[in-house]
Amino acid sequence: MSTTQNIxxxxxxxxxxxxxxxxxxxxxxxxxxxxxxLTDTTRxxxxxxxxxxxxxxxxxxxxxxxxxxxxxxAVWSTPFRRVPEFLSAIILLxxxxxxxxxxxxxxxxxxxxxxxxNADKILESKAPYLNTTFFIIRVAAFIAIWVVFYLLITRNxxxxxxxxxxxxxxxxxxxxxxxxxxFAITIxxxxxxxxxxxEPHWFSTxxxxxxxxxxxxxxxxxxxxxxxxxNENGYLVKGLKPDHYYSLGALLFAxxxxxxxxxxxxxxxxxxxxxxxxxxxxxxxxxxxxILISIGLILIRFVIPYFGLLSQPSKMDPxxxxxxxxxxxxxxxxxxxxxxxxxxxxxxxxxxxxxLGFILFAVGLVMLVFNFMAKKNNLVPxxxxxxxxxxxxxx
Amino acid sequence: xxxKILYSYTGIFDSPDAIIKxxxxxxxxxxxxxxxxxxxxxHGMNKAMKLPPSKLxxxxxxxxxxxxxxxxLLMFWMSAVDYPVVxxxxxxxxxxxxxxxxxxxxxxxxxxxxxLTMLFIFFKLxxxxxxxxxTEYMKNVASDKYGISIQAEDExxxxxxxxxxxxxxxxxxxxxxxxxxxxxxxxxxxxxPKFIGFLLFTALLTSGVSYLTLNxxxxxxxxxxxxxxxxxNPQSTSTIFAxxxxxxxxxxxxxxxxxxxxxxxxxxxxxxxNLINPLPVTKQILDIGQKKFDIYCSPCHGYxxxxxxxxxxxxxxxxxxxxxxVRTWSDGRIFHVITDGQNVMPSYSSQLNADEKWxxxxxxxxxxxxxxxKESDLQ
Numbered sequence: 001m002s003t004t005q006n007i008x009x010x011x012x013x014x015x016x017x018x019x020x021x022x023x024x025x026x027x028x029x030x031x032x033x034x035x036x037x038l039t040d041t042t043r044x045x046x047x048x049x050x051x052x053x054x055x056x057x058x059x060x061x062x063x064x065x066x067x068x069x070x071x072x073x074a075v076w077s078t079p080f081r082r083v084p085e086f087l088s089a090i091i092l093l094x095x096x097x098x099x100x101x102x103x104x105x106x107x108x109x110x111x112x113x114x115x116x117x118n119a120d121k122i123l124e125s126k127a128p129y130l131n132t133t134f135f136i137i138r139v140a141a142f143i144a145i146w147v148v149f150y151l152l153i154t155r156n157x158x159x160x161x162x163x164x165x166x167x168x169x170x171x172x173x174x175x176x177x178x179x180x181x182x183f184a185i186t187i188x189x190x191x192x193x194x195x196x197x198x199e200p201h202w203f204s205t206x207x208x209x210x211x212x213x214x215x216x217x218x219x220x221x222x223x224x225x226x227x228x229x230x231n232e233n234g235y236l237v238k239g240l241k242p243d244h245y246y247s248l249g250a251l252l253f254a255x256x257x258x259x260x261x262x263x264x265x266x267x268x269x270x271x272x273x274x275x276x277x278x279x280x281x282x283x284x285x286x287x288x289x290x291i292l293i294s295i296g297l298i299l300i301r302f303v304i305p306y307f308g309l310l311s312q313p314s315k316m317d318p319x320x321x322x323x324x325x326x327x328x329x330x331x332x333x334x335x336x337x338x339x340x341x342x343x344x345x346x347x348x349x350x351x352x353x354x355x356l357g358f359i360l361f362a363v364g365l366v367m368l369v370f371n372f373m374a375k376k377n378n379l380v381p382x383x384x385x386x387x388x389x390x391x392x393x394x395x
Numbered sequence: 396x397x398x399k400i401l402y403s404y405t406g407i408f409d410s411p412d413a414i415i416k417x418x419x420x421x422x423x424x425x426x427x428x429x430x431x432x433x434x435x436x437x438h439g440m441n442k443a444m445k446l447p448p449s450k451l452x453x454x455x456x457x458x459x460x461x462x463x464x465x466x467x468l469l470m471f472w473m474s475a476v477d478y479p480v481v482x483x484x485x486x487x488x489x490x491x492x493x494x495x496x497x498x499x500x501x502x503x504x505x506x507x508x509x510x511l512t513m514l515f516i517f518f519k520l521x522x523x524x525x526x527x528x529x530t531e532y533m534k535n536v537a538s539d540k541y542g543i544s545i546q547a548e549d550e551x552x553x554x555x556x557x558x559x560x561x562x563x564x565x566x567x568x569x570x571x572x573x574x575x576x577x578x579x580x581x582x583x584x585x586x587x588p589k590f591i592g593f594l595l596f597t598a599l600l601t602s603g604v605s606y607l608t609l610n611x612x613x614x615x616x617x618x619x620x621x622x623x624x625x626x627x628n629p630q631s632t633s634t635i636f637a638x639x640x641x642x643x644x645x646x647x648x649x650x651x652x653x654x655x656x657x658x659x660x661x662x663x664x665x666x667x668x669n670l671i672n673p674l675p676v677t678k679q680i681l682d683i684g685q686k687k688f689d690i691y692c693s694p695c696h697g698y699x700x701x702x703x704x705x706x707x708x709x710x711x712x713x714x715x716x717x718x719x720x721v722r723t724w725s726d727g728r729i730f731h732v733i734t735d736g737q738n739v740m741p742s743y744s745s746q747l748n749a750d751e752k753w754x755x756x757x758x759x760x761x762x763x764x765x766x767x768x769k770e771s772d773l774q
Contacts, residue, residue: 264491268492395438
């Protein structure tokens with residue numbers, strides 16, 4: 001069995017054009033969004049929710065990936081654990097994305113208006129949970145919790161680069177163990193607050209898990225895109241094998257199936273029981289040309305990634321992995337659009353510069369965050385005791 | 396040894412690293428027909444042996460897809476064509492309900508096909524003879540050693556060279572393995588009398604044992620814990636009582652708990668004069684009366700008691716409750732009808748208890764009053 005004798009890693013600077021492209025996308029997006037907020041506030045506010053949920057998925061999902069690597073004692077992902085670590089820095093920017101929403105909450109949540117709530121028995125009984133004060137407290141508290149765990153976990157990981165102290169790994173395992181229950185609760189309530197409460201009469205107990213499955217996919221696909229690009233251009237340690245790609249592909253494949261399982265479970269129960277108070281949500285998405293978006297969701301989110309990643313060679317091929325990760329990442333935005341937008345335009349879907357602007361904004365932001373973090377830190381956790389075993393990983 | 400044929404040369408190694416290095420060397424030399432035996436799967440061995448990816452996945456894919464398709468067709472045939480029954484108001488062909496079954500059948504057929512293919516095609520199951528069986532080499536590699544066996548069938552095979560190669564790799568116990576043509580080609584036939592006899596014997600044994608266990612042994616002491624109990628079953632005879640009946644009448648002059656006998660059965664007039672409504676007229680009681688009336692009375696009498704049945708002629712419509720006759724009846728007389736029934740109307744004693752009946756009576760009074768209000772009500 002051949003083992004790597006020395007870990008070969010020379011830090012290479014990320015090319016300047018990443019920053020330029022990211023900045024251009026970000027600024028174009030920001031200007032579009034700004035114009036949108038002045039002219040078409042409600043629609044842009046809905047898009048803001050989509051993009052907030054999207055970036056939360058990537059940031060928080062990445063932190064989750066880091067945490068489960070520590071908890072599971074996984075070695076295969078250690079050589080590129082820095083990528084999800086960098087991506088989880090998005091958590092720090094989430095308050096900025098929430099701020100514009102707080103000013104236009106009245107346009108999107110109709111449980112916010114007291115006169116609507118008083119006239120509606122169901123909303124009245126949900127009022128102890130769904131009210132402005134408690135909502136803002138929750139949003140602030142959740143982001144604060146995420147920031148704390150982000151700082152704790154990544155600080156230890158960075159410290160290890162220089163000190164090579166193995167105890168830091170043990171510390172991070174403990175922090176991750178505390179983080180997981182917080183993660184489970186906060187991500188469920190985030191999904192309920194931002195996406196389910198857009199239609200406060202509707203309820204689905206599996207909704208939190210649905211958003212979780214999509215979030216892990218988003219974080220995983222974003223990380224995979226960056227990892228493949230970095231490794232193919234020689235930015236990571238030497239000695240990464242198709243076995244590493246295979247593991248990423250297998251995880252993407254597994255969570256694609258998990259999403260389909262959860263989404264279908266939600267649909268099947270509502271379809272079977274056939275209660276009007278639940279079915280209207282799906283009917284809304286099955287009327288007019290929304291039916292096209294709904295069928296497209298099944299194709300883009302499940303059928304294409306499923307058959308694209310089914311065979312073993314396809315999970316090892318960097319090109320295929322890159323394409324499929326991009327599809328999955330786009331599918332997460334598409335899924336969030338499908339969840340949120342029918343509440344804005346009930347008669348048919350709308351796609352325009354408002355939507356595109358936010359996508360550019362988000363892509364640019366992720367690129368800028370990654371570029372910033374990659375400049376400041378090592379791309380490989382050099383002090384991690386699991387690194388050598390991670391490079392030697394074989395299926 | 397003369398009639399025996401050379402099968403292969405084998406060598407034993409002590410560590411997984413050594414066996415992988417040796418395998419790499421053997422495959423580099425261009426040998427095709429050789430095999431490696433290790434006590435557990437070794438990572439990286441596929442690469443060292445330059446094995447192509449397994450074909451088993453295709454079997455799973457094809458059988459899995461046909462399993463999915465046949466499950467879909469089966470359910471379509473059963474529930475939409477052959478025996479169409481509407482269930483829960485859903486269409487006859489309702490795809491979402493089929494998905495879990497399709498999934499299960501896909502997984503089941505794919506996994507069974509994978510296992511059977513492995514056993515019967517890859518391992519050639521009915522043929523269970525192999526030259527390496529029952530050799531010292533196999534005993535070693537099945538416990539804690541790692542072995543390689545280069546077969547004589549290989550085009551490049553040459554005794555001296557193979558021994559040299561194995562020695563170069565550092566193999567121990569280099570031995571030649573021989574086999575007997577007749578013995579190795581002996582195949583067990585499915586229709587062998589011994590095999591059929593064994594099958595029959597097993598079938599008889601299992602059915603006999605289960606028959607005896609379920610029908611005889613469980614009824615014999617000491618296994619009869621649940622079967623034999625000191626109690627009388629309904630309709631069975633008893634030796635305790637003189638008349639031999641196991642089921643007894645209640646003791647004379649007693650009633651069972653929670654049950655009040657109705658003394659005016661078949662005596663509507665007596666009930667009308669003697670029974671008095673014990674409940675006060677309050678909102679709570681009227682609400683109970685309305686609820687019970689709407690559930691049990693309104694299907695025939697109508698929500699307002701006008702005899703406008705919702706049953707579309709399946710039963711004859713009852714007369715209105717607002718007739719002169721009913722309005723002048725006493726509360727007890729109405730109570731009697733609810734308890735004892737009248738004409739087509741059956742007794743509602745199993746649906747309503749006494750208090751609920753009185754509440755319904757109050758509610759009927761309220762309905763009558765609403766339709767035929769007195770002048771004094773206006774004040």
